[in-house]
Amino acid sequence: MSDPRGFLKVRTRREMAERPVEERIKDWFDVHAEHGAQPWTREQASRCMDCGTPFCMTGCPLGNVIPEFNDLVSQGKWEDAYDRLSMTNNFPEVTGRVCPAPCEHACVLAIHQPATAIKNDEVTIIDQAFALGYVRPMPPQRLTDMTIAIVGSGPAGLACAQQLTRAGHTVVVYERDDAIGGLMRYGIPNFKLDKHLIDKRIEQMEDEGTRFMTNMEIGKDISWDELRSRYDAVVVAIGSGAPRDVAIPGRDLDGIHFAMDFLPDTTRRLYGVQPHADISAKGKHVVIIGGGDTGSDCLGSSIRQGAKDVTVLQINPQEPLERPENHPWPTYARTYQKTTSMQEGGEYLYSTDSVSFDGLEDDLDRVDVDETSVPAGFVADSHGHVRGLKIVSVELDENGRRVHVPGTERVIPADLVLISVGFAHPDTATLLDQLPVELDGRGNVSRDAQFSTTQDGVFVCGDAGRGQSLVVWAISEGRSCAASVDKYLTGVTELPSPIAPTDRPMTLPLKALVH
Incomplete structure (x- = not known):
């Protein structure tokens, strides 16, 4: 730790300043007036106590190694901090802005002081990484001959796609809308999540080898069973689209x-x-x-x-x-x-x-x-x-x-x-007609411990299988599903699997802490 007594010296929590209300309601830009590292950022990160048992990590389904990147932020080591954060989180530019931060609710410091500003540290790391050019493509060193179709380009589908592409597979993401991003693109207002951040991440994924197909509704433009016959595996990541x-x-x-x-x-x-x-x-x-x-x-x-x-x-x-x-x-x-x-x-x-x-x-x-x-x-x-x-x-x-x-x-x-x-369940009408899978009691696509559906080679992740949840859970599901798909195709996998389909908040297994 840069300062083991930091939490005793800095007792006040500070947030990014916001633009005046009368100014920001006239446009659709980010509500914040500050971005990236501020003069007080390192001091705030020093409030992390580097607990012997980091409960903040049990609150995060991604298993982010929070004390480590907090310590690196407190030292101003931005590239190292980004490397540490990106090992567990594919899209911190999203979670750092729209996640309700269950990690902060589990922060030990929060027992008697305002929690460590974990979410702010996270978004600062990624903003610094983009600004300083640390976010680079990570293409695979070798390619397999395996092909995977991922239906849906929300956080679960994109996380799954990036992991599998980096493992060497050929991945095609299908999106029925005109642009990639799912609800991150059109469901979250621009004043909370500027879409140029999604564009930057998509550019990185394209440079790594992921392919994207927009304006393609599976079940209409191409049938589900035809998709299954074309690819070695199919991942259903269509979200929970049927509103209550x-x-x-x-x-x-x-x-x-x-x-x-x-x-x-x-x-x-x-x-x-x-x-x-x-x-x-x-x-x-x-x-x-x-x-x-x-x-x-x-x-x-x-x-x-x-x-x-x-x-x-x-x-x-x-x-x-x-x-x-x-x-x-x-x-x-x-x-x-x-x-x-x-x-x-x-x-x-x-x-x-x-x-x-x-x-x-x-x-x-x-x-x-x-x-x-x-x-x-x-x-x-x-x-x-x-x-x-x-x-x-x-x-x-x-x-x-x-x-x-x-x-x-x-x-x-x-x-x-x-x-x-809220949402009741995914829209599975064409899927059930063309590539019948079983549903659970809530109308979600049923899956086993490996994210597999009742159709061989067809997997499901994100809200389509879990039900309506948080973006941080969707990313974690996408990462875990990618590991299962990789193992299905090759027999082994080195991809991390931070959660199981049955995990729920605050019931995470110990393995979430070591990936």
């Missing part, structure tokens, strides 16, 4: 959309790509059902589009400010944290459920809705446009079940409703 819906009266009114119809179009317009649904929040009363990260992204995007106002509905109560007793250290604890979008405006209504949508016939004049009554002319008609949403407060009964609070029903104005309540 809200089954309440008036759902078929116009103006009600899923969040993942709204967010991708926002980025498409920004980059001059024709939007699919062309949904805009400009001048509208926007209501977002669901208060998670995706709901926050919808909030920030709606504000930048010029929404009249934005209301975010969260059926759960507001998270506690401190770690609750039922989430003891070092588990991941959901505590209240204002996202950058929450800092920019909008109103969050906690412990609130949606009851029904109300609408106006298209030929009627718009009528604003107050919070106590439904104006004359409101009808739940499938030919009309949504104009209001009836909501109600909820509380827990003696059995811990959510119940509506009598007398709390009211209507809020809603010209645009965005449903952001």
Whole structure:
């Protein structure tokens, strides 16, 4: 360690400065005003205690060797830090920006002080590496004669592709959209993840030998069984694309959309790509059902589009400010944290459920809705446009079940409703028709301990097999799946396998600490 007493000398945690709200809501650039190494970066990294048992590593499914790269940052050894980080993480430019940092929740220092700024160290390392030219192609020393198709170019598919390409296999990544990146490309707003970072990584992967095919929807442009016959192995990394819906009266009114119809179009317009649904929040009363990260992204995007106002509905109560007793250290604890979008405006209504949508016939004049009554002319008609949403407060009964609070029903104005309540399972319709695989009880693609499906030579990784999860889990799944594919093709593998398909947060095996 550069300073074994660093955590005693530096007790205050510091974050990257953000641009003023009034400035950043006028554009789609990164919300941060600082990037790369700062005068205080090395001092902050010195707060890492280099614990004998690094619980931060058990919190990270990638098995990042966090104390080592923290120590290298504290010494200003940027190339060494990048080499250490990139041994376990293919895309730190993504995790360093959008991961909720379960590693910091497991930080030993966090028991009595603010956690070590692990996430900030990670993003600083990769930003320095890009700026100083340390991110170079790593092509294989020799090529095998094995070919692999990977369907889906999200974090799981790309991590799997990069690992297998570096092992010497010929890898082709198929993406149904017009650009590579999956939800990293079109699902995460540009102010959180600038797309030039994805472009840089794709350029590196192309120089290593990975091939990319865009505008190719498997099952339509080429069948699944044909794909299997062309390649020695196929990896299904299609994500969890079937959104959860809200089954309440008036759902078929116009103006009600899923969040993942709204967010991708926002980025498409920004980059001059024709939007699919062309949904805009400009001048509208926007209501977002669901208060998670995706709901926050919808909030920030709606504000930048010029929404009249934005209301975010969260059926759960507001998270506690401190770690609750039922989430003891070092588990991941959901505590209240204002996202950058929450800092920019909008109103969050906690412990609130949606009851029904109300609408106006298209030929009627718009009528604003107050919070106590439904104006004359409101009808739940499938030919009309949504104009209001009836909501109600909820509380827990003696059995811990959510119940509506009598007398709390009211209507809020809603010209645009965005449903952001997560995803149910992957879209497997064509896969089941053309290359039948078994599904698990939740509708995800079933796999064994080696990420293999019930079809020989067909593997699955990421949300398609695990279910909706974090980007850091997707990358880890892609890396582990790559090791299984490599072993299937060659009989042995030297690729790391940080997790098993059955691993869940804070149940990681010891092997995650040694790769």
